[in-house]
Amino acid sequence: MTGRASRKPNAESGRVSGEPLTAAALDQLFRDARTYNKFLPREVPDDLLHELVDLMKLGPTSANCSPARILFAKSEAAKARLKPHLSEGNRDKTMLAPVCAIIGYDLAFYEHLPRLFPHTNAKSWFEGKDEKIRETAFRNGTLQAAYLIMAARALALDCGPMTGFDPAGVDEAFFAGTTVRSNILCNLGYGDGASLKPRSPRFAFDEIAEII
């Protein structure tokens, strides 16, 4: 491929330009990665979930607002509490998954901006502006859900993200009395490749993108 970065120190900045990841890494992140409905009976260690969060939280959010909040439902009790709020097709597979990450966003995220974005009064951009708060929390919490998916794949975990659940029910069961709202669920584990069907089709470049 022409025009690519090479690992040479850049004279102007001192920065070492990176190279693209290897083909195997791109496969793991994108080309071979799939949504799994079935996982191998193999535990996801707690320290790996810590590592996952410590990566995903580094992804960019607007004004570093970082609204995502995550409950990793790993115990049978936690998964049973989730079960009645899942759409029927998501129930059994989630009960059998090693972990289900309940990914929400905190509508009070802006209270933390004096710490997260200290060089200006970013909190004042949001106070009293409910629609802007909701949109910012939803957009950035969703970006962070995608960072979690990509970080999981980078750590050799497989994902089964879902939006087929009753958000009000999940909020009542897990976030009652808080300002957190559920957004996306993501089963995590080591996927059972035997359960995969062929990947659904994707658009061609020209159908969804243009260089102008």
Added chain:
Amino acid sequence: MTGRASRKPNAESGRVSGEPLTAAALDQLFRDARTYNKFLPREVPDDLLHELVDLMKLGPTSANCSPARILFAKSEAAKARLKPHLSEGNRDKTMLAPVCAIIGYDLAFYEHLPRLFPHTNAKSWFEGKDEKIRETAFRNGTLQAAYLIMAARALALDCGPMTGFDPAGVDEAFFAGTTVRSNILCNLGYGDGASLKPRSPRFAFDEIAEII
């Protein structure tokens, strides 16, 4: 790290379990990756933008709905058309960036579901349900924006994502007469490391996550 995947064929599925990416790859994707306001004067080739889209489009969306639509503003004319709709702090840096990806979502995404998700009548889940359409397009288009950021980093590009712009103005300038709505802008290029300031703080695990 205990309990990690090893590259052994799995007897049950035939699948070869992956290993975590190397520390250098995790650095490139997350730990050393930063939001850049300034880029080196170095072109981003068109074929790299094609490769970028061909990776990001593989990321998961609900019912494979794939609502993201991307205009890569690379010409001076396209960037000049964008300029008046950027918030002041985003103007000059975007004019100087090699490319600005205008990432939108198509509110008519469900028209494509018979092709993208052919095994059921998913189109009927959305027809006539404006709020569900809007929420699904926004959520999944935002997931895809994050996939684009991660794919760009995987290809050794640097990103400068932004939401500081007038969406109505961008829609009028670039998506008039279509069902596409702008969501996130993302400058792309080879970042100038000399322009970086220290990374803003992040939450600790226990402040945003819990294993239950």
